[in-house]
Amino acid sequence: MDGNALAKRVRMDVKKQAARLDAPPGLAVIIVGHNPASEVYVAHKEKDCARCGIVSHTYRLGEEAGQEKLPALIHRLNNQPDIHGILVQLPLPGGYGAEAVLQAIAPEKDVDAFHTVTAGKFYLNKGPTFLPCTPAGVMELLDAYAIDPRGKHAVVVGHSNIVGKPMAMMLLQRDATVTICHIHTADLAMHTRMADILVCAVGKAGLITAGMVKPGAVVIDVGINRDGNKICGDVDFDAVGKIASHITPVPGGVGPMTRAMLMKNTLEAAKNIATR
Numbered sequence: 717m718d719g720n721a722l723a724k725r726v727r728m729d730v731k732k733q734a735a736r737l738d739a740p741p742g743l744a745v746i747i748v749g750h751n752p753a754s755e756v757y758v759a760h761k762e763k764d765c766a767r768c769g770i771v772s773h774t775y776r777l778g779e780e781a782g783q784e785k786l787p788a789l790i791h792r793l794n795n796q797p798d799i800h801g802i803l804v805q806l807p808l809p810g811g812y813g814a815e816a817v818l819q820a821i822a823p824e825k826d827v828d829a830f831h832t833v834t835a836g837k838f839y840l841n842k843g844p845t846f847l848p849c850t851p852a853g854v855m856e857l858l859d860a861y862a863i864d865p866r867g868k869h870a871v872v873v874g875h876s877n878i879v880g881k882p883m884a885m886m887l888l889q890r891d892a893t894v895t896i897c898h899i900h901t902a903d904l905a906m907h908t909r910m911a912d913i914l915v916c917a918v919g920k921a922g923l924i925t926a927g928m929v930k931p932g933a934v935v936i937d938v939g940i941n942r943d944g945n946k947i948c949g950d951v952d953f954d955a956v957g958k959i960a961s962h963i964t965p966v967p968g969g970v971g972p973m974t975r976a977m978l979m980k981n982t983l984e985a986a987k988n989i990a991t992r
């Protein structure tokens with residue numbers, strides 16, 4: 717499943733819709749301290765914004781000064797009309813209390829969908845709200861390949877708040893029967909072998925082998941594992957690719973879709989704020 721190609725289509729659609737607004741959507745990205753991986757992610761976001769007609773504003777705070785400046789900056793951006801989406805790049809340096817920081821973002825600008833109000837609306841299916849980017853990107857991929865979750869057995873491996881839990885809920889909301897597995901699941905293979913749709917979001921290279929997958933299953937690999945300069949997912953792509961009906965590569969599968977969904981959420985934020 718080609719996440720790069722689909723992400724490009726999503727970005728083109730965002731660009732078209734953004735051009736119809738009176739003012740371009742604005743995305744504020746806040747980065748605290750120095751983390752090389754975060755710098756790479758932020759550079760990608762800036763590039764995506766430029767491709768979509770979204771104005772990106774990057775704020776860099778020093779690790780020490782940030783403790784005091786971060787709450788004031790978020791407060792200012794919450795009230796700034798040309799900013800429609802705000803995100804704080806994680807992880808924050810130790811001692812920052814990420815949870816309180818994320819809760820300070822106004823829910824109508826919470827394009828990363830980490831605020832409890834956003835999550836509450838999503839889990840109760842009481843929109844409109846922003847959808848968590850990674851699982852939303854997976855659902856777009858399933859739709860693009862005409863894979864309807866209804867009535868299927870979906871198995872999600874991983875139960876984090878960012879990926880596994882919202883992924884399971886999205887599949888449930890589309891009428892799949894969902895099993896959630898995690899680190900304490902006894903006999904993981906017994907569950908994964910029953911999956912029509914298998915989503916793995918763990919962060920452990922080689923976790924899913926061909927013997928754990930039902931022939932003809934759809935396999936979505938969310939995991940990102942680094943080995944030097946090489947990146948791979950959680951699934952043994954070569955072996956599982958031979959028996960799956962569909963499979964996402966890493967890189968080039970879910971990753972680009974996650975980024976595209978952030979652009980989509982920022983567009984939605986601008987549209988919502990414009991019609992208020």
Ligand code: NAD
Pocket residue numbers: 850873874875876877878879880897898899900901904917918919920923938939940941970971972974975
């Ligand atoms: P996390 O560490 O918060 O959660 C990992 C989950 O895996 C937990 O639920 C844990 O119980 C489970 N787990 C760990 N070992 C396991 C095992 N042996 N068997 C079964 N379950 C096990 O991680 P996360 O933030 O949910 O991210 C998961 C992976 O997805 C990471 O590799 C991360 O880099 C990647 N990720 C990718 C994208 C993307 O856009 N492609 C986005 C977010 C996260």
